[in-house]
Amino acid sequence: MLSTTCTHYAWAEKNTAPGPPSNEKRREKLNGFLALDLNSGKTTVDFQPQAKTRNAVHVIALIVLRYASLGFRQILCILDNCSIHNDSMKAALAELLAEIPLAQGIAVDFLHTPAYSPKFNPAEYLIRLVRKNSLYHLPHAMTVQQRAERVHRHLAQAPPQTPQQVKNILSHIYRLPKSGWS
Numbered sequence: 001m002l003s004t005t006c007t008h009y010a011w012a013e014k015n016t017a018p019g020p021p022s023n024e025k026r027r028e029k030l031n032g033f034l035a036l037d038l039n040s041g042k043t044t045v046d047f048q049p050q051a052k053t054r055n056a057v058h059v060i061a062l063i064v065l066r067y068a069s070l071g072f073r074q075i076l077c078i079l080d081n082c083s084i085h086n087d088s089m090k091a092a093l094a095e096l097l098a099e100i101p102l103a104q105g106i107a108v109d110f111l112h113t114p115a116y117s118p119k120f121n122p123a124e125y126l127i128r129l130v131r132k133n134s135l136y137h138l139p140h141a142m143t144v145q146q147r148a149e150r151v152h153r154h155l156a157q158a159p160p161q162t163p164q165q166v167k168n169i170l171s172h173i174y175r176l177p178k179s180g181w182s
Contacts, residue, residue: 028144032151033059034130036123038170041163043126043155047148051082053089061096064108074107078122081115119176125169129160 031051035044046062048055060077067075079085090110097103113120134154135147142150161169 030144030148031055032148034123034127035059035063036126036166038122038166039163041159041161041166043130043159043161045130045151045155047151051084053084053086053092056084056089057092057096060093060108061100061103064093064097064106065100065102068102068106073105074109076109076111078111078113080113080118080121080124085110085112120173122166122169122173126160130155133160 030047030049033046033048033056035046037043044063046059048059063077064075093108097106097108118124130151134151138147138150
């Protein structure tokens with residue numbers, strides 16, 4: 001199975017579709033769940049083979065448990081409007097956390113950015129840096145798993161931005177117009 005996309009582009013006459021061959025649906029994929037601690041600037045990523053609600057629930061539960069172990073009692077998650085970030089995900093997360101003693105008494109709130117508004121999500125500002133620092137100019141033969149390990153390794157060495165840079169991103173976001181928030 002291939003781990004990189006092999007898409008071939010073709011020219012077509014005006015108002016026609018060329019139908020180029022692609023293996024996009026059959027290639028090996030990993031979905032990254034990037035989490036940014038807005039206080040410390042620490043960035044973590046978890047890779048899952050599918051972007052399904054249950055995968056998001058497990059990733060968010062692990063984040064909640066990490067902060068619960070540090071003594072936090074209230075956690076705000078800023079999520080984009082991905083289809084898996086819905087009420088069923090929140091209900092499944094609440095059900096899972098209710099079974100874990102460490103999570104008892106932890107309030108988890110969600111803030112959804114407006115649709116198609118990456119400028120409102122602090123993690124989006126870091127995705128570019130993660131890609132630049134970890135994924136550009138790699139050998140073609142690297143597998144998806146090797147690329148994921150490289151991202152993990154780079155994030156473990158140092159966060160892509162300092163806490164002050166994260167604060168600057170938040171200041172920028174707060175100055176943006178706030179229509180469409182939920």
